[in-house]
Amino acid sequence: MPHTTEPGATTTSAVRGMRWRFGRCGFDGSSLSLSVDDQIVPLEPKPLELLMFLLLHAGEVVTKEELHENIWPGRVLSESVLTKCVARLRSAIGDADQSMIRTVHGYGYRFAAELSVETATPEAPAPALGLQAGDAPPLRPLWRLLRPLGHGGSSEVWLAEHSKTREQRVFKFALGPDQLSALKREITLFRLLQQTYGERRDVVRLLDWNLDDPPYFIETELVAGGTLPDWCEAQGGIATVPTATRLELIAQAAEALAAAHTAGILHRDLKPANLLIDTSAERPQVKLGDLGCGQALDAHQLHQLSITRMGFTQALDGSTEGTPLYLSPERLAGQPPTAKSDIYALGVMLYQVLAADWRRPLAPGWERDIDDPLLRDDIAAAAAGRAEERIGDAAELAWNLRHMRERHQRREHETAQQLEAERLRSALDRSRQRRGFTRALVAVLIVGICATSFGLWRAREERRQAIAAREEASAAVRFLSDDVLAATDPFGGGRPRLSLHGLLDEAAPKLVQQLDRFPVARAQIGLAMGRAYEGLGDWSGARQRLETALKEAVGALGEEADLSLAIADRLAYVSLLQSRYDESERLFEKVYRIRSARFGEHHPDTLATRDGMAWLEYERGHYADAAQRYEALIKDYGDTDPEGLTSVRWSLADCDLELNRSAKAEQLMRMVIANSTALQGAHHPRVLWQMTTLGDVLMTQGRYDEAAQIFDQAYTGLVATVGETHPYTLTALHFRGVLQLERGDPVAALPLLRRAYENRAGIHGEDHVWTRFSANRVGEALIQLGLVSEALPLLQKTYAAAVAAQGPAHPNVLLIVHSYADALIAAGHNEEAESLLLRALADSQQSLPSDNLRIAYLRQSLGELRAQQHRTEDAKRELTAAHAIYVTALGAAHPQTQRAEERLRHI
Known part of the structure; x- marks a missing residue:
């Protein structure tokens, strides 16, 4: 959508009371007068209107077509008219070096000087619009206003109905220029959300708008349940709503807010009235609404998505616009808003829903109203007085609220451990003359x-x-x-x-x-x-x-x-x-040579060394060779060593998964977990770690709900037994993020994957293979969210490290190539992406069987690149080859296969 000034912006009404200063110049919007060194400069109206338009869009590239449309509407002009007008303006403001009004060749102009804006006189309050039931909104003759839904300083909101279809919508009318800016911001930010994610069920849908004839308005869907307080009142009052439902609603709000933040949007006025409840599904669903006070953090992102920055002609930083009850301390102090400011409001609402009182502020002593210590922790983390002590990701709060049972179990386990420690310390006191008291501490x-x-x-x-x-x-x-x-x-x-x-x-x-x-x-x-x-x-x-x-x-x-x-x-x-493969191989071969000569092939010590040598083949990407070694080991183990046999079957399942034998892999992993549980107990860390492999198998088969249950159970158990940062726990966390990515929810995936990546990097280093796995998935999530500028350097670094460690043809490296190429394509570096993909496909022929999924991913990326290059036949060929591998490896009904088939139909 092109730049559109607020209607009348080239007249005094749109900028009444506003003054701009830049360099030695000043511009008074109320009188359309230009001054230089405080002296009025006589100038024709058109250069002055041109200046005001550029000031309203300072820092943006304004095209020549937009200037023609807004300064000379309806007239057919030669390009020289605009050129002469710009030259006249530059002469008036002393811009001979074109440092203030810069020409963007091939596009238009950009006002680049530093600006300050001040209000000369208070603007008179906007009058009411005088709308009445039965009226038709401008340009909507088939719609009739039914009743007002609200009337505030920013808008007048009406329920309307289509006279033929009886469809109902909500119309929000602007009461004046400032309110019109709010409507425009809402349009801009909704478009940013839509282009980032597509349709989302947790955001109120913006259906249409009128910025042509007053009264100006936007149309949104009607959310049947009304606002969160209204919905609670309809249930008999907030106190009658089950606590679990209240927590779920706040968790949904947190997810929606996390999505907005990830897309680069601050809400700035988060409160219960801006959370609407959709009752059309089986359970109530929160929808985030009213982005009129919102803010886009990255103007460059809007430009990349071709979204006009409507409604952002004035800076909003430092404004205390919003509802005081939900404003964070730093915003009340006049500091710029951040994502943590929105999270503060979320924390206040969490407190209010638990206290069952929408009017209760988060005042000292609030803890006495909350019985659950974990929920007290959650409120304190979200609504901490100091922004730096607040959680930085609303998705983290959503996860906490949805996993209360597991968190309580973990807290009980920790409490039991503390009690056991106290018991041991008491035993120590009673027997300090003896040395046997410590055996339980380091068993x-x-x-x-x-x-x-x-x-x-x-x-x-x-x-x-x-x-x-x-x-x-x-x-x-x-x-x-x-x-x-x-x-x-x-x-x-x-x-x-x-x-x-x-x-x-x-x-x-x-x-x-x-x-x-x-x-x-x-x-x-x-x-x-x-x-x-x-x-x-x-x-x-x-x-x-x-x-x-x-x-x-x-x-x-x-x-x-x-x-x-x-x-x-x-x-x-x-x-x-x-990942020190050569050193591992040297040690294993030396030990194997001596043990096999001394004990023979079937001795338990020799078998253990053969197990390690097979695992080395797997880590090097030689999956078929590793599988053959493991199958031979299973025969040689027999029933002499149940634990060793279980370990070998687990490793064989990993090989089978890589070789597209997921049904066999599932059978093996269920046998492995059953045997390990019998040997070591269901809560042993090894059993929980084995469950992540089973979850991976189920995820590969497209059985996402089952995989989610397995990953959650493994993660919760590992946190309780070995801690949050143990490598086993981070594996479960990584897979939980990957599952969200496979489900098409990068908003939920990104915080999980980032936690796994950052912790793995801290424990193993940036160059470890497990760290690279997580870095690659973080990059994928960033690409899906449109944050290519963040994804590209991460994937570039990860790819270089992987090649240095494992060589360009290693299967793990080929996975990273797929993500890295997608980032290059998204950034417009098509030649580099093409070269990378072609080399990787050539390497894959040497290291992988023809039906390996990594080859499908590479061909999928190359097909998308060919489509962008308008090489339609080449694109179809690559995407068809990828689809054929998906069918072979995953089956025709798998979601990945279905997505590939759908994409192929649209080429």
């Missing part, structure tokens, strides 16, 4: 070290005198007692709340000091500590302990000793977790 580590001490004593007894073996074992026990467990003894200067990770960190430097004469004991304990670090997700800590332990074991016993092999085998696994 895993103690078992490993105690077993080490006993095994060491027996193993060395045959090779040394019994007295020497006992001395060595005694030194290990003293290290355990005095340097590990004593760190938690408050009577000895320790810290009873010390975590297992902290315990390991404190004990590690003392290992050499206390066991300086016993390298084998140091190596044994180093292996136990390395496993403990690995279990905590600290792979760098695990590597450090294992590398030291391996040197000590090899130095004392030789590289073929059982202890040396056990440490090397574990170090190979950790290297694999850190």
Whole structure:
């Protein structure tokens, strides 16, 4: 839509009382007079009207056609008329170097000087419009006004009905120039939302508008339930609405607000009256309305989407426009609004719905009105007095409100842990003369070290005198007692709340000091500590302990000793977790050579090493080779090692998923989870981590609801058992975000994926393969939201790191190519995208089977590029090839296949 000034903007009525100053110049809108150095400059009307139009659209490119339409409406002019008018204006304001009015070649002009705007005199209040029931709005002869719905300072709102169809709509009329600007802002921001997401059920639909003849208005859909307070009153009052329903409504409002923020929109007047309730579906649905006070954060984004910045001729920053009860402290202090200002209003509304009183302010002592401690936390996080202490994403509040049961379970678990800790501290007080009190604090580590001490004593007894073996074992026990467990003894200067990770960190430097004469004991304990670090997700800590332990074991016993092999085998696994493939391969092959020669192929230790070697093939993208290795392992394991057999089946399921055998993968994962549950219990972290693979299988099959339930259960359980930032937990979080992306909801996906990416980067580093997985998905979400300028550098960096680590033909890299190319296409870098995609497709022929989904993704991207290049036949060929792979890999009924088929029909 082209620039349109407010009707009459080139006359005094639209800018009555406004004055602009720029450089040495001033312009009075009430008199259409230009001054330079406070001296009036005589000038013809048309250059003055041209100046006012440019001032109203300062900073924007105004096309020549728009200037013709608004300054000389209805007249056919040669281009020289506009050129002479601009030249006359430049001469009057002293713009010989064209620094104030800049020519944008091929388009038009842009006013680029710094501006200040002031109000000379207060504007008189706008009169009422005098509308009556039965009137027809301008240009709408078939519509009749039925009754007024509201009348405020910004608009006059009427319910209207079509005389033939009986359809009802809401008409919002402007009462004056300022109110007209509000209507225009609402149009602009609705168009921005629509072009970002398409139709959304949680935003009031704007259907039409009239900006041609007064009284000016916009038409919106009629939302049958009315405003949130009206709907609550119709239910018998807010207190009678079930608490779960109240929380769901605020969660829906939070999701809608998060979508607006992600699209670059601030609402600025969020309140219950601007939340409308749609009752046409099975359950009430919140719709966000009244964007008239809103603000677009990124004018460049509007330009990219070809949306005219109607209603934004004046800056809104620092305005305290809005409803005082819901204005954040920083806005009341005159600071510019932010997304956190909107979230503050959301927090106030959450408090009000729980307190069952729409008029109650969030005053000191509000906590006494809220019984649930988690909801108190949510209100405090959303409506914190200091903006920097407030949550930054409304979607986070929505997630919290919808997962109250899981959060309560987690809180109960934490409380139980605290009570257990108190019990242990009491036991400590009663038995401080004994050293056995700490065994419950570090059970895993103690078992490993105690077993080490006993095994060491027996193993060395045959090779040394019994007295020497006992001395060595005694030194290990003293290290355990005095340097590990004593760190938690408050009577000895320790810290009873010390975590297992902290315990390991404190004990590690003392290992050499206390066991300086016993390298084998140091190596044994180093292996136990390395496993403990690995279990905590600290792979760098695990590597450090294992590398030291391996040197000590090899130095004392030789590289073929059982202890040396056990440490090397574990170090190979950790290297694999850190994507150090060559190092992992070297260690695995060395251990396998020795173990297979000594024990044979079917010995449990040899089988464990073969398992690691198969996993290495999988991580390198050799899925068929890995699957063959795992199938052979299943035969060789038999029933001798249930846990090892379960692990191999889990890995084979991952291979089957990559090889388009999802039904087999599902069968294997259900067997794996059942067996692991029998061996370790349903709440064991390993079982919960295995559930994420099952969820991935279900998601690949398009069974999104089942996958969502699995991912949520796994995530909640992992948070409760190993914490929010453990690698297993972040895997579940990542998949929860991916699922939202697959469902076509990037607004819900982005905060989840960002949390997974940022935490993975903090734990593993930016260059780790798991970090790149999440970075790639964050990029996909940003592209779908139209935030290409943010997605492109992230994907460019991720792609470069992936190529450096795994090579251009690795399947993981080809996934990133698909996203990176989409970002390049969206940014208009078509040649770079084409080169990237063609190289990737050539590489894929060497590394992947022809029906792999990654090839489909690449062909889909190339097809979209060909469509943009107007190479229709080439586009059809690529999209047809992609569709054929989707049918083979996913089935004809899968949502991805259906989307590809629909796209193909429209080429």
